[in-house]
Amino acid sequence: MNRLHPFSAFTYAIQYGLLWLWIPVFLVIGLAGVFEPVSMAWLPFGALLGFLLGAAYGVVYYYRFGYAVTPDTFDVASGVFARRSREIPYRRIQNVDVRQGVFQRLLGLAVVTIETAGGGSSEAALSFVSKSEADRLQHQIRRRTAQVNGRSETPSTEPTEGEAPRERAESGEPTEPSEVDAEAEREAPSESSESEVPAPTEPDEAGRPPAERRPAPSTDRRPEPQRKRLFALESRELLLYSLTTLRPAAIAAVGFVFFLATDSILEVLLTISQPFGGPEDLATGDAQSYGVLTVVSAINGIVITYLVSVAYTFATYYDFQLGRVGDDFVYERGLLQRYSGSIPVEKVQSVTVTDNPLQRAIEYAGLWVETAGYGPDSSGGSQSAVPLARTAHVHRFTETLTGVETPKFESPPPLARRRYLVRYSLIAAVVVGIVFAIAHVTPLERWYLAAIVFAAVPPAAHLRYVHLGYYVGEDHLVIRRGFWRRRTTVIPYYRIQTVTTRRSIFQRRLGLASLVVDTASSRTFFWATPTIYDVDLEDARDTHRTGRKRLQSALRERARADDVGFSVDFT
Incomplete structure (x- = not known):
């Protein structure tokens, strides 16, 4: 088992010392009012004793905390009185997030958090390790996770800045010897690390024959595959x-x-x-x-x-960079708090293009990916792939990432717009009623001026209506909704968990229905589950049946092809 950085002992001592000092303080305050011999003058001594005991506990906790990278799991052992040992399978690991604050960057330290699919919080956190150790853990766990899931850990053969010599060599074009040799030297460590080291045939300096020598312990020192930069926020x-x-x-x-x-x-x-x-x-x-x-x-x-x-x-989002290592997205961002992490492709549930009225006015948009589990942005499984870029550029990213064709959106029937007119009129009436009630208990006059809110009802209903749409493609379902924060979500059929037809009392009277399309993503607190709002009942049922059939077809095709379903080539 490996230990954390020695600085962790100091931080644990301070953390538990400040926590434990309150225990004797509360005891003294409580007992002083019941037992006469107990005096409030004992407070400073009790607080000091609690702090020392807590600090001692923090130091012992540091020495009892260990972690290890094994062939099948990432193991963490912790606890002083009650020991807890966790074995985290690589198949469940979604992200290895490296976080550095300003003070941590000055000391060369980092916090490593292991996030798993389906979890509501980090599975394990290492506070603190050296930055080099954090990078080593991130690389090794990412590589082993890729091996377990059958993903590639090397970039595609598409030429990048450092890949031109390889491309020319494979195509038969003449290359400079120095370029080919340098390329071979870069590949040599990764090739040799997977093979057996040949046994020596000569006696060593001590005169021991080869049979008496112990093989050197295997070290996992393969360099991380070349990172290809996909996007940088200017x-x-x-x-x-x-x-x-x-x-x-x-x-x-x-x-x-x-x-x-x-x-x-x-x-x-x-x-x-x-x-x-x-x-x-x-x-x-x-x-x-x-x-x-x-x-x-x-x-x-x-x-x-x-x-x-x-x-x-x-x-x-200062200095935001998105890259690719093998089949994973990797990102870095942050000014005061620096984050580094990855987005595994096989965990991506859906892709969402977002914009608001200001961003639409200047023709910009953002791209978010929904993953199956906890995300480092304190927002469930949603992570920003492109915070902001030209709308056309983001749409190209989306089409290349998902393989979806350019959608031709279908709008709800005009009857839905009448429904929104009635809904917003009722809201405006409630606002006027509240102002009228306030005017009766305060000196407020001219309460009737609040009726001006009714002027906003028609444009609000129209804007709500025109920004709704859906597209039933061959391999993807695309849903658009929202005005203040418009979201266009692309969902592959094989990622759909459930499709629910929902009808309120008013929708039943108008012959309308809404379809709720649920995936394994946990992002449902700030953003509602993707929903096709207020379509004709027959259209809703037809979309429901079509989605179910194409879901089964997509699952059969993926089972045959063993494909992750997403491409990470943005070029």
Whole structure:
């Protein structure tokens, strides 16, 4: 078993020391109110004793933690009092993620997390190992996973920067001796590592015959296959992506800060709103001044949330690079926190092209892949393959990646647009009703001005309708939905888990239905499961039957061909 970096002992000691120091503190506080001999003066000594015990536990935990790369599994053993041994089969491993913060990069350390298909969290985490050890583990586990799953671990023969000599040699064209020799030298280690080392025939320096010598232990030192770069996010695209994307995490962060410092933030908002007619304080003021305060607060909240989102997106996707090693996507990204990981092709469930109104206006889009399990982006199994690029470029990527033909979308019947008109009209009526109720308990006047929201109902219903569509192809089902964040998802038939026909009370009255297409991807929290909304009932049933038949056909074809189903050649 290998041990973590010695720095891990220090971090575990601090972590458990800070955790354990609260145990005697709570005990002293609880017992001081019950037993007279127990004094609150014992708190500092109890806290110190708890910290020392926790620090000792952290050091012992470090020495009891071990990991090993075996031929069939990645093994992790941990625990002080209760030992836990985990054997993670390579077939289940989806990603080996290497993460480095600023402080870790200065020390040459990294955190390695092992993520498995179908898991809701990381299966194992190594905090910390050296960066060279992290790269070694990532390479070895990726290679063994490829072998177990029958995938290629070498790039395709398509020429890249370093592959021109090989291409010329195989085609029979004359090559320079130095180029061929260099190519042979690069291949020599990987070829020899799979073969048996020939037994020596001469006695060694100690005079021992060959039969008495022990074979040298085998080392797994094959160099990682050449990485082919597929995409790099340029500075202009990174800035555009940051400016045109709103992160839900930014909203949560601003809300959390407001919760922690509500009084101070309200004082600042009062000061900002006063030049525009806001109240001097919350206790005094009229309806108009409170209205000004509300508007100013909302504008400031939106601006601050947007700036936080821009900064967060910029730091997250700084220097984003997507490459290929064998049949795996490999990516790197991050400014303050540097991530490195892979996306196994056989785990890809679907591919989604995303854009919002701003990105559509400048003809840009992004590409996400859904994988069968946990992903490192804190978003289930969804990972960004291309954060932002020209829409035409992203569509070419998608067609090359999935092999899908250019879809010809079918729209829901016009009856669906009438349904959206009624739905949004009801929402507008609720808004007016809420304003009317507020006007009866506050000095607010002219509540009827809220009826202006009805003007947004027709365009909202139209935009909802025109951005819906679906395409039933020979090998793929393509679903498009959404306006503010439009998503076009390409799903191979063999990845479909279930197809469910769903009908609400209103849909039954109109003869409509929705089809929910579920895959093994776990990304369902922020994005809804791909759904074909509000199609004619007969069309829904026909699509359901067609999808089921083509699913069975695709599974039979893949069983015969033993094909992973996705190509990773973007050229």
